[in-house]
Amino acid sequence: MWQSHGFHMFPADHPGNPECVGAHHPERPCNGQRGKHPCGRWSVLASDGPVKLRAMFSRGMRNIGVACKASGLLVVDEDQPGAFREYAAGVGQVVEDTFTVTTAKGCHRYYRQPEGVELGNGVGALKGRGIDVRGARGLGGYVIGPGSVHETGVIYQPVDMAAPILPAPAWLVEALQAQPVAAFSGDHRKSLVSDGKGRPYKVLTGLVQTVLEATPGSDRNSRLFWSASRMFEHAGQGLFPSESGRAALLEAARRVGLADGEAEATLNSAHRNARGR
Numbered sequence: 001m002w003q004s005h006g007f008h009m010f011p012a013d014h015p016g017n018p019e020c021v022g023a024h025h026p027e028r029p030c031n032g033q034r035g036k037h038p039c040g041r042w043s044v045l046a047s048d049g050p051v052k053l054r055a056m057f058s059r060g061m062r063n064i065g066v067a068c069k070a071s072g073l074l075v076v077d078e079d080q081p082g083a084f085r086e087y088a089a090g091v092g093q094v095v096e097d098t099f100t101v102t103t104a105k106g107c108h109r110y111y112r113q114p115e116g117v118e119l120g121n122g123v124g125a126l127k128g129r130g131i132d133v134r135g136a137r138g139l140g141g142y143v144i145g146p147g148s149v150h151e152t153g154v155i156y157q158p159v160d161m162a163a164p165i166l167p168a169p170a171w172l173v174e175a176l177q178a179q180p181v182a183a184f185s186g187d188h189r190k191s192l193v194s195d196g197k198g199r200p201y202k203v204l205t206g207l208v209q210t211v212l213e214a215t216p217g218s219d220r221n222s223r224l225f226w227s228a229s230r231m232f233e234h235a236g237q238g239l240f241p242s243e244s245g246r247a248a249l250l251e252a253a254r255r256v257g258l259a260d261g262e263a264e265a266t267l268n269s270a271h272r273n274a275r276g277r
């Protein structure tokens with residue numbers, strides 16, 4: 001029924017099943033997460049086709065997962081009731097009534113992704129406010145959709161079935177694109193680099209810092225390319241595993257607002273370049 005909203009959906013575990021039917025590793029328990037695990041590779045399964053949906057949802061009790069990217073959605077997940085209105089009021093704005101689904105703890109506010117930008121799962125200026133955002137960066141994120149059941153028995157319920165999904169307001173888009181100040185602090189830099197001491201740490205921290213100091217819209221990619229090239233050289237000499245270097249630089253690229261796809265492409269090209277030497 002939600003296809004009319006443009007939702008691309010996939011089945012997820014339903015807490016009424018004796019055991020989780022999600023496709024996660026059996027050794028990883030789903031403490032507090034029953035009813036949220038996708039039944040398979042959700043980003044591939046997600047569909048708005050009635051035939052495919054009927055087949056996927058006819059295998060027993062299932063919750064509905066909504067893939068944000070495929071659906072063109074930006075969903076604001078508010079865990080602390082009132083937090084989003086409070087943020088809005090602080091920047092002189094009012095939250096208008098968009099399609100909203102109440103959850104066990106708060107609510108999901110559904111917005112349309114803005115044209116030309118892929119807003120991701122980062123929270124930007126909303127950081128630390130009990131607000132989470134699911135969007136379109138990389139594979140994108142998903143939310144458990146209306147009509148689903150939370151493990152507490154609470155049903156994800158639309159506040160108003162007929163409410164339209166509004167375009168993401170400009171002030172929200174701006175807030176999500178802003179880099180939280182803490183991203184540039186020493187503590188954050190450390191958290192990007194797992195091993196906290198020795199030469200490997202120093203080298204990798206320097207490379208991460210080079211990316212973090214980029215100016216959006218001008219030299220992010222060239223800085224990432226330079227740092228990645230050095231990183232692969234050092235990794236090639238066994239200073240640290242290239243996976244750790246890659247993960248740290250990818251996260252730094254995210255912090256300066258580079259889309260995952262773009263950052264991956266730059267990392268891959270730096271890798272090819274380093275191997276060619």
Ligand SMILES: [Zn+2]
Nearest residue numbers: 020022030037
């Ligand atoms: Zn599970």
